[in-house]
Amino acid sequence: MALAQVRAIYDGAPSALAPVATQAARLAALGWAMIVVATVVFIAVMAILLIPLWRRRGAPHTDSPPADVNEVGWVVYGGAAVPALILAGIFVLTLVTLRASDPPSDAPHAPRPLEIQVIGHQWWWGVRYPQYDIESADEIHLPVGRVARITLMSNDVIHSFWVPQLAGKTDVIPGRVNTTWLRADTVGVWRGTCAEYCGMQHAHMALSVIAEPGGAFQQWARQSRAAATAPVERTNAGGGADLCHAMRRLSHRERNAGGRALWTRSYTFCVATHNRWRNASNVRGNVAGWIENPDRIKPGTRMPAVPLNGEQLVAVVAYLESLK
Amino acid sequence: MAVANTGILDMSAAITGAGHDARGRPDAPREILSGPLSDSLSGPRSTGWWGMVWFAATEATLFACFIASYFFLLGDQENFGADGGQPISLIRPLIMTLLLLTSSATMWWGESGIKRGEVGRLRIGLAVTFALGTIFLLLQAGEYASSPIGPGTNAYGSLFFTITGFHGAHVALGLLMNLFVQLRARLGHFTATRHDAVTNISLYWHVVDGVWIAIFASLYLSPRLW
Amino acid sequence: MATGVVERVDLAALTDRLQEEWHTPRTLYGWFATVDHKEIGKRYLVTAFLFLLFGGLEAAAMRTQLARPESRLFSPEAYDQLFSMHGTTMMFWYASPVLSGFSNYLVPLLIGSRDMAFPRMNAFAYWAFLLSGLFVYASFLGGAAPHGGWFAYVPYTSVQYSPGLNMDFYALALLFLTISTTGGAVNFIVTIFKLRCPGMSVSRMPLMLWSTLTASVSMIFALPALTAALIFLELDRRFGTHFYEPTLGGSALLWQHLFWVFGHPWVYIVILPATGMASMMIPTFCRRPIVGHTYVALATVSTGIIGFGVWAHHMFATGMPELSATFFSAASMAVSIPSGMQVLAWLGTIWSARRHVFATPMLFMLGFIVLFVIGGISGVMTASVPFDLQATDSYFVVAHLHYVLVGINLFPALAAFYFWMPKMTGRMLSERLGKWNFWVLFTGVNLAFFPMHVAGLRGMPRRVYTYPAHMGWDGLNMVETIGAYVTVVGVLLFIINVVLSLRSGRRATSNPWGASSLEWSVSSPPPEYNFAVLPTVSGRDPLWEEYDSLSRPAAEHARNPAPTRIPASSELPDWRVLADGRETLDSTILDADPQGVLRLPSETLWPLGLALALTALFSALLFRSPVWTIAGTVATLAAVVGWLWPTQEFWT
Numbered sequence A: 001m002a003l004a005q006v007r008a009i010y011d012g013a014p015s016a017l018a019p020v021a022t023q024a025a026r027l028a029a030l031g032w033a034m035i036v037v038a039t040v041v042f043i044a045v046m047a048i049l050l051i052p053l054w055r056r057r058g059a060p061h062t063d064s065p066p067a068d069v070n071e072v073g074w075v076v077y078g079g080a081a082v083p084a085l086i087l088a089g090i091f092v093l094t095l096v097t098l099r100a101s102d103p104p105s106d107a108p109h110a111p112r113p114l115e116i117q118v119i120g121h122q123w124w125w126g127v128r129y130p131q132y133d134i135e136s137a138d139e140i141h142l143p144v145g146r147v148a149r150i151t152l153m154s155n156d157v158i159h160s161f162w163v164p165q166l167a168g169k170t171d172v173i174p175g176r177v178n179t180t181w182l183r184a185d186t187v188g189v190w191r192g193t194c195a196e197y198c199g200m201q202h203a204h205m206a207l208s209v210i211a212e213p214g215g216a217f218q219q220w221a222r223q224s225r226a227a228a229t230a231p232v233e234r235t236n237a238g239g240g241a242d243l244c245h246a247m248r249r250l251s252h253r254e255r256n257a258g259g260r261a262l263w264t265r266s267y268t269f270c271v272a273t274h275n276r277w278r279n280a281s282n283v284r285g286n287v288a289g290w291i292e293n294p295d296r297i298k299p300g301t302r303m304p305a306v307p308l309n310g311e312q313l314v315a316v317v318a319y320l321e322s323l324k
Numbered sequence B: 001m002a003v004a005n006t007g008i009l010d011m012s013a014a015i016t017g018a019g020h021d022a023r024g025r026p027d028a029p030r031e032i033l034s035g036p037l038s039d040s041l042s043g044p045r046s047t048g049w050w051g052m053v054w055f056a057a058t059e060a061t062l063f064a065c066f067i068a069s070y071f072f073l074l075g076d077q078e079n080f081g082a083d084g085g086q087p088i089s090l091i092r093p094l095i096m097t098l099l100l101l102t103s104s105a106t107m108w109w110g111e112s113g114i115k116r117g118e119v120g121r122l123r124i125g126l127a128v129t130f131a132l133g134t135i136f137l138l139l140q141a142g143e144y145a146s147s148p149i150g151p152g153t154n155a156y157g158s159l160f161f162t163i164t165g166f167h168g169a170h171v172a173l174g175l176l177m178n179l180f181v182q183l184r185a186r187l188g189h190f191t192a193t194r195h196d197a198v199t200n201i202s203l204y205w206h207v208v209d210g211v212w213i214a215i216f217a218s219l220y221l222s223p224r225l226w
Numbered sequence C: 001m002a003t004g005v006v007e008r009v010d011l012a013a014l015t016d017r018l019q020e021e022w023h024t025p026r027t028l029y030g031w032f033a034t035v036d037h038k039e040i041g042k043r044y045l046v047t048a049f050l051f052l053l054f055g056g057l058e059a060a061a062m063r064t065q066l067a068r069p070e071s072r073l074f075s076p077e078a079y080d081q082l083f084s085m086h087g088t089t090m091m092f093w094y095a096s097p098v099l100s101g102f103s104n105y106l107v108p109l110l111i112g113s114r115d116m117a118f119p120r121m122n123a124f125a126y127w128a129f130l131l132s133g134l135f136v137y138a139s140f141l142g143g144a145a146p147h148g149g150w151f152a153y154v155p156y157t158s159v160q161y162s163p164g165l166n167m168d169f170y171a172l173a174l175l176f177l178t179i180s181t182t183g184g185a186v187n188f189i190v191t192i193f194k195l196r197c198p199g200m201s202v203s204r205m206p207l208m209l210w211s212t213l214t215a216s217v218s219m220i221f222a223l224p225a226l227t228a229a230l231i232f233l234e235l236d237r238r239f240g241t242h243f244y245e246p247t248l249g250g251s252a253l254l255w256q257h258l259f260w261v262f263g264h265p266w267v268y269i270v271i272l273p274a275t276g277m278a279s280m281m282i283p284t285f286c287r288r289p290i291v292g293h294t295y296v297a298l299a300t301v302s303t304g305i306i307g308f309g310v311w312a313h314h315m316f317a318t319g320m321p322e323l324s325a326t327f328f329s330a331a332s333m334a335v336s337i338p339s340g341m342q343v344l345a346w347l348g349t350i351w352s353a354r355r356h357v358f359a360t361p362m363l364f365m366l367g368f369i370v371l372f373v374i375g376g377i378s379g380v381m382t383a384s385v386p387f388d389l390q391a392t393d394s395y396f397v398v399a400h401l402h403y404v405l406v407g408i409n410l411f412p413a414l415a416a417f418y419f420w421m422p423k424m425t426g427r428m429l430s431e432r433l434g435k436w437n438f439w440v441l442f443t444g445v446n447l448a449f450f451p452m453h454v455a456g457l458r459g460m461p462r463r464v465y466t467y468p469a470h471m472g473w474d475g476l477n478m479v480e481t482i483g484a485y486v487t488v489v490g491v492l493l494f495i496i497n498v499v500l501s502l503r504s505g506r507r508a509t510s511n512p513w514g515a516s517s518l519e520w521s522v523s524s525p526p527p528e529y530n531f532a533v534l535p536t537v538s539g540r541d542p543l544w545e546e547y548d549s550l551s552r553p554a555a556e557h558a559r560n561p562a563p564t565r566i567p568a569s570s571e572l573p574d575w576r577v578l579a580d581g582r583e584t585l586d587s588t589i590l591d592a593d594p595q596g597v598l599r600l601p602s603e604t605l606w607p608l609g610l611a612l613a614l615t616a617l618f619s620a621l622l623f624r625s626p627v628w629t630i631a632g633t634v635a636t637l638a639a640v641v642g643w644l645w646p647t648q649e650f651w652t
């Protein structure tokens, strides 16, 4: 992934009002409509508030005689009926948008939706592609234009899956399976984040969605699967060179004990490097420090420090740096 | 824990309920705008009684929340109550229900006694109510002892024991209030016109009984309906 | 007394006698034992304000951390405790108690009574409020403050993911506070129902009574849901139950439903009494009765009721069925309609004012309307399901909640301080400083909270202890932080104003603003017995009764207020001068016809004793000490019995 491209996109805000997909665009349109209505209502109310103040400026400090007021006009028509009409309008917009954001029905010629399982962990995202037999973390690869059905599950506490430029949020709740869908309309990398407070590193539980042309996606999928068939032992033997990529292919079962901790930790870090969330700071010392003692840099990761010998550590660091 | 908590929550109920924060003045003036001013605030109109009404309302809502939680989990979780999902026998809870209903009647009987100034009848009514309530608690203890599941077995068990346990704690608290009022009755505190405390604990007792009916209907009866 | 008419009122002798009956000794004992609603009300206000400062300092700390991206001032653990304690303090130990403080002080005066229906319960509610607050703040001493946010979603708060004492502090302190709040609510309801002075029928009740009543009744039905949720949480954490454990039939969503069934009514509970105060203040400064009194009362009550049917709008992203989502969306929009009625009633009052008096409370009222409208509309926006899917859990929601909470709670509360403090202390606050106070605060609040809308829509999630640079959030956050500091300056100006006023403020007359309700008919500060001669009213604005026919300013007119004017002695029924012990009148619920004479209790230490016993009990539960738990329970029961045991005066 070309880092320049990542940077170009990340320099903009992951803004709900800068949608890059039809689904988010509908939400953004609704958003703008609401902003307009809100502004109009606000200005109207302010006018009613300020006009009498302005009219009477400099009035003598005596009381004018009591005047009759149309109480029903003010409170019932002005306060209830008119707002009810506006609210009804907003509600209709709501229904329309809601309908439009249902997953597109399976048209006969449409390609089968891409199935993706996203598993929330404190504090990273596990990503599985059952159709391709691939597992990875913290990044989601999407072929442009194809609907991806996202199945959300949690491994621990509640998280919330949010890629503002593509779609709204869906919570990731233990004991429940939620679904949502994404479809990227253009090539690019977008930032997603965990939106439900889930503990100390909630702030750093980000992910990226990488949308590529169909061909590039297939190629990525092939490579990832090929990597997954390589023997696991090689990684554990400490050949740091492709530690990062090898980490992805360890299956859930195999990622136990120290292996698992090392996996998550390095992997999260690999992604971090890819995406420059820790941009300038990943100099050599920092990287080594991170692996040796994660708690210092990302406090609360609750990962046991895995003792790597100096040689292994150097190898891992060298590899991570080569990713830049 | 459960008992402690209920105790605390209802303690405040007892405060207004059986309290005498407000009461009539013996030599209150009579002639006022709309007729005679009552010199006693006993009976269903005293501020203490109104206080008890609202405490009872909040307690009843607590049980409503418990029971709503039960139905929520029942509808929401497939594995809710998968094993030990319903009480085995209806006989014991039926007897318990009858006991409580009877005790409401005896409480009412005692209370209507003091309204006519019969302290003796009040004391008998309170004593019988106390006995019935105690038997109810003993039966409930028996049910707990023979239950195949416990509060830690699964969410069903947690709810079952919490709901019935909290209710039991309310009954126990009602018994304590009952004792307190029996003591005061013996000391001659109550007359035909001054017996707020009696009216209030009696209201509390009826509400606790009503709550039991709701519990009985939802935990014991409803699983048999489908 | 057979005739029921007092032959001759010797006012001096009467007030002497009342003073003697109602006087609380100015000793240490008297300080701890007082049951005077005015004293308790003031304590509520001072204590709630201190909690506002605690919460505000936590906010300032958070804003300092968030001023710049990648800031490392606070560790994530510290930040999590800061925002959790900020939200919890503000929602539970500031926003609701500050209103209880005003209601406590004002309700008996507004209804022409000498105290609340249950003065000792009132004292207990205060002590329990204070002690529960100290209890939750004690958690900082052990570095184990609650860290689950103010709504503490499970399973993050379960013992598995939060093994420390943090969440036990949260759950137990809130259970403790709930007892206090419930007691207070019952007290307000019964007081408002039963202690109104003759003539104050339901249709003549001042709007503040309607709003206090609505909030109190809502508490009665909302708090049990919180209690249930907390009990389940503590049982799960400590006694191995599985309410929230999906693998054993429980559900994480159960917490969310219970919490929000409580939580949404709660947000109305913390604003309704404030809107009631607004409906007292705005007419005063417009010199006319509020437009649409009856509709405003109706709107208040219906907000309270509909507020129980919208809770799931906090859960739109949980994957609930579309049908229920649209239902809750529609309900949330419906609940805005009564708010619209209230706002338009204020606007109509201002529009048709006989004069505009721009005193400081009025400025705060104008600011309040502006903030209310902004916060209300952003609420309506989030009530739209698809919009909320983007907005929820982002800074947009943080913006909404501060506009409504600061706008409809803090601003009216400050207005009320400016308005009623002269009544409480007998001294005016400085108008000049007051205007500075308003403008600084208003600027600060908008600077601090408006950009949050934008940050939220630009994708900034809430509850993050730091954020990366170059996300389009940096500038916004800097402005927010500057705004927060300006807000702190605003609050400091207020504190300075209060201190100056206490030391050297201008003396307040009995009715400095020319207002219309009964509390202004007595001296500032009021005597301990409130009213020497119990008032009667014959309209909604008792002190303005003759005002409408005259064109004299209300202030001038109010110098000789009708309700407490002593009628010629032959007209004076004896129930208006009750002075045999602490007595006040009990009346019927709807028409407020006198019904009986209430004898109210005098000073006692039992309420404090009970609150202390409960503190011991909750501490024992916190530290899982069986022995102390039993001791605490016994002490609690003993305190109750001691409290309830009838005193001699009732039996002789």
Ligand code: HEA
Pocket: A041, A045, A082, A083, A084, A086, A087, C151, C267, C268, C270, C271, C313, C314, C332, C333, C335, C336, C337, C339, C340, C341, C343, C372, C373, C375, C376, C377, C378, C379, C380, C382, C383, C384, C388, C391, C392, C393, C397, C400, C401, C404, C405, C408, C409
């Ligand atoms: C003081 C408390 C208060 C008040 C009064 C309100 C009032 C409202 N709130 Fe708010 N709300 C909170 C406190 C409050 N809220 C808090 C604390 C949260 C966050 C909790 C958390 O997550 O931590 C929250 C969150 C919240 C959410 C969930 C957001 C999310 O987490 O995703 C929603 C969604 O529907 C919502 C809606 C509303 C609505 C519709 C109103 C309405 O009652 C508003 C009605 C008022 C008006 C509309 C203005 C006046 C009307 C007019 C001038 C008439 C003209 C207007 C129109 C035609 C629109 N609120």
Ligand code: HEA
Pocket: C052, C053, C054, C055, C056, C057, C059, C060, C062, C063, C083, C084, C086, C087, C088, C090, C091, C094, C095, C148, C149, C150, C151, C398, C401, C402, C405, C406, C409, C410, C448, C462, C463, C464, C465, C484, C487, C488, C489, C491, C492, C495
């Ligand atoms: C009534 C309620 C209320 C009030 C008044 C405030 C007031 C403020 N709040 Fe808060 N806030 C909430 C209720 C409230 N808040 C809630 C419910 C949440 C959600 C929590 C959660 O997510 O769980 C929240 C969350 C929240 C956040 C989001 C945190 C996050 O998601 O990470 C932020 C961030 O900026 C914030 C800021 C502020 C600021 C700057 C103020 C300012 O207005 C504060 C102004 C300052 C003061 C009032 C005090 C000033 C102090 C002094 C003057 C010191 C003087 C000292 C001495 C004399 C000794 N608040």
Ligand code: CUA
Pocket: A120, A121, A122, A123, A158, A159, A160, A194, A195, A196, A197, A198, A199, A201, A202, A203, A205
């Ligand atoms: Cu995961 Cu926040």
Ligand SMILES: [Cu+2]
Pocket: C263, C264, C267, C310, C311, C313, C314
């Ligand atoms: Cu809400």
